[in-house]
Amino acid sequence: MSTRKIMPVVVILLIGVMCAQDRVQSELRFAAHSKDEKTAGVWVDGQYVGSVKELAGDKKLMLLPGKHEIVIRQAWYNEFVMEVILEPGKTHEVNVVLVKSPRLPTKDATAELKIAATPSRAAVFVDGQYAGQVDEFDGVGKAMLLTPGQHRLHIALPGYLPFDTMVDVRPQQKLKIQTDLVKGSITEAGSQVSKP
Numbered sequence: 079m080s081t082r083k084i085m086p087v088v089v090i091l092l093i094g095v096m097c098a099q100d101r102v103q104s105e106l107r108f109a110a111h112s113k114d115e116k117t118a119g120v121w122v123d124g125q126y127v128g129s130v131k132e133l134a135g136d137k138k139l140m141l142l143p144g145k146h147e148i149v150i151r152q153a154w155y156n157e158f159v160m161e162v163i164l165e166p167g168k169t170h171e172v173n174v175v176l177v178k179s180p181r182l183p184t185k186d187a188t189a190e191l192k193i194a195a196t197p198s199r200a201a202v203f204v205d206g207q208y209a210g211q212v213d214e215f216d217g218v219g220k221a222m223l224l225t226p227g228q229h230r231l232h233i234a235l236p237g238y239l240p241f242d243t244m245v246d247v248r249p250q251q252k253l254k255i256q257t258d259l260v261k262g263s264i265t266e267a268g269s270q271v272s273k274p
Contacts, residue, residue: 104164106139106146110174118152118176119201119208126201126236129211130174138169148172151208154179189247190221192254193233200235200259221252231255238262 108130110116116131122139123146130150133139143166150158155176162170193202198213204222209215212233215222226249234240238259247253 101167102143103140104143104166105169106133106141106148106162106164107135107137107169107171108133108174109171110134112176114152114155115150115174115176117210117214118150118155118158118174119211121147121149121151123147124149126234128199132199150174150176152176153207153209184225186225186249187223188249189224189226190252191224191231191245191247192216192221192252193231194254194256195233195241196258197235197238200233200238203232203234205230206232226251233257233259235259 106122108120110118110130116129116134118130120127120130120133122141127133127139141164143164145161145163148158148160148162156179158174158176160172162172164170193212193215195212195216198211198216200212202209202212202215202222204224209222214220224245224247226247228244228246231243231245232240233242239262241257241259243255245253245255
C-alpha cells in the first residue's frame, strides 16, 4: 500500500480516537460573578489547577468521570467545598458563591508587599494561607497588606519548584519580592499547592 493511501486511514483513526476520548471525559466549567470569586484559586482532588477566571465561561477543565472534590479558596473568605459526580461526555458547571470570613484584616496591616514572579498565575501563600495569584500583587495599585512582623511567603505552581522566603516587615514599609519559578516535576510543587 502506498503512503498516500495509508495517510487518510491514519488521520481517520486519529480523529476517531480523539472523538472517543471526548465521550469518555467529563467537562467541568466554572461561573463566578464578583472579582473576588473570579480571582479565587481552584483545587480539584487536592491539586491546584488555577484561578476561577482561567476556568470560567467557554474555558473548561476535562476530567475523568467519577467523584471529584472541588475546593475554591480566596483570602478573607470561607473555603467553598463541593463534591461533584461527573458523567462521561457530560458538562458540569460549578456556580461559585463565596461567603466573607469573620476573620478580616486588622487596621494594623499597613505594610505593603508587591510580588513579581514568573509564571504570574502561580499561587501565593502567606503563613500557610492562600492569598491569591502573583498577578494580583504586581503592578500599579496592586499590593498585599501585611501586619508588621515576620511572615512566611510560599509561591508555587504545579510543574515548577516552589519559592519560599521569610519577610520581616515594619509598619508602613513597602517591599517587593521578585523571582522566576524554575521548571520541575509536578510532584515538587509543594504540599500547599496539592493539599489533601
